[in-house]
Amino acid sequence: KSFLYKLWKGDVSSKMLNPRLQKAMKDYLSTNKHGVRFKGKRNSKLTGDQLFCELKERVNVKTIDGKEAPFSTLGWEKHVPQIPLGKLFTHGFGSCAVVMSAGAILNSSLGDEIDSHDAVLRFNSAPTRGYEKDVGNKTTMRIINSQILTNPNHHFVDSSLYKDVILVAWDPAPYSANLNVWYKKPDYNLFTPYVQHRRKNPTQPFYILHPKFIWQLWDIIQENTKEKIQPNPPSSGFIGILIMMSMCDEVHVYEYIPSVRQTDLCHYHELYYDAACTLGAYHPLLYEKLLVQRMNKGLQDDLYRKGKVLNNFDKRASL
Ligand code: C5P
Secondary structure, three states, X not given: OOHHHHHHHOOOXXXXXXXXXXXXXXXXXHXXXXXXXXXXXXXXXXXXXXXXXXHHHHOOOOEOOOOOOOOOOOOHHHHOOOOOHHHOOOOOEEEEEEEOOEHHHOOOOXXXXXXXXOEEEEEXXXXXXXXXXXXXXXXXXXXXXXXXXHOHHHOXXXXXXXXXXXXXXXXXXXXXXXXXXXXXXXXXXXXXXXXXXXXXXXXXXXXXXXXXXXXXHHHHHHHOOOOOOOOOOOOHHHHHHHHHHHHEEEEXXXXXXXXXXXXXXXEOOOOOEXXXXXXOOOOOHHHHHHHHHHOOOOOHHHHHHHOEEEXXXXXXXXX
16 A cells, blocks of 8 residues: 555554655764653553543643743843733634645645634745635744744745734754753754844734743654654644644644645745655654544545544543
């Protein structure tokens, strides 16, 4: 059976990836750039419902609040928004869409369905203009990595992509989550542009994720995977799914688990082909996808045709 079919069934391993991706994964394992020292157990065999409950219980969406060093000494309590991310929407959302940037969403005609959700999450520089039919045009929140803030090509300061939405930024920190070490040596220095943006746009909700949150997600992926996963942070996509799980009753994720439209086209908005975008090289993306597949409560047909998985709370799971 094909790789895609096996992925839909949750029955794949990294051994089925092409040799180039396998080599990249191995190299990341031996480099261990972020100093990951996993102390837990691997391969706990939780069911989808148990996994969902575990995530709901353990995962705490934490952002930099300016109360810890070095941020406290640098006066960051004044820089961060007064209202924490978790309190922005007191009653949360009913149904939410997480729109992945995969090329496979092209020609999906999912735009109207996506816009019908109460909140829509998008990633990095993924546009809506010109792609409305397939990806919709509503954006409630955008998750951006530190390269978006620092690479002039993205025009973070001027681009309309980053206006009138909630912004959540992140940067790979050491596994120790030592904020002093991270502040001195971030992957890309997001701190300066963050403070500048906050000064210029004080009413726009804009947060930086706490490294503890990112690595907590990594631990959970590793605990629930038999193989050794890449010792690098999860992808923005997985981070986004977990943030929405904390704010929404239902999370509808589009083109994370690929549909029948699966393609090596990395992003729907860019002419660049690389299977690593869908299956992972740096990020433990394949393993993230296997967990999300395990928790899927949606119809199989929606998975094949829309590339959609549904994560919601099933009361039976708590019995
Ligand atoms: O590439 P970028 O990180 O901006 O894309 C947003 C997210 O969409 C990724 O972090 C990944 O989780 C998901 N994605 C995917 N397959 C692709 C491209 C992106 O699953 N081909």
